[in-house]
Amino acid sequence: MVCPRTYIDNNMFDVTLICVGRLKEKFYQAACGEYIKRLGAYCRLSVVELTEERKSETPSRAEIDACLLKEAEAIKKAVPKGAALIALCVEGKEQSSEAFSRTVADLSRTTSRLALVIGGSDGLHQSVKDAAFLRLSMSPMTFPHHLARVMVLEQLYRAFSIMNGGKYHK
DSSP, X not given: OOOOOOOOOTTTOEEEXXXXXXXXXXXXXXXXXXXXXXXXXXXXXEEEEEOOOOOOSSOOXXXXXXXXXXXXXXXXXXXXXXXXXXXXXXXXXXOOHHHHHHHHHHHHHHOSEEEEEEOBTTBOOHHHHHHOSEEEESOXXXXXXXXXXXXXXHHHHHHHHHHTTOSTTO
């Protein structure tokens, strides 16, 4: 299915990618840097890195839940006011690149802000998922959350490329 062209004024659309955990590996940093540069043609992008809560070596479910709750509080503070929130989580809905492009295009008609959140190694607290406009899964496979950051940025770039009739997505 072809996505109709939607031109988004890059002076109007703000995208915030909120990530729990610091990106340390140079190869991930380089890949993210490339997509951040490319996305500059389509939107104002900011990447917010939040500290992943420390846990004991073998944390209990209660300890994990407490850490997820603290991370959720930080995530909620980082979401720009009025932003449509997309939570990346394994139980989310899978979308093709074209469908994701349509989702972003539809959102651009109702808001000028989009926020996507990638949790840490234990995922996201339920309250973050409940606050999301969309729960999105990239795959039924499990990926390191640092790789997920690269993948989300690439898919955002692909979505904007599709919206603007580019050839990148083919």
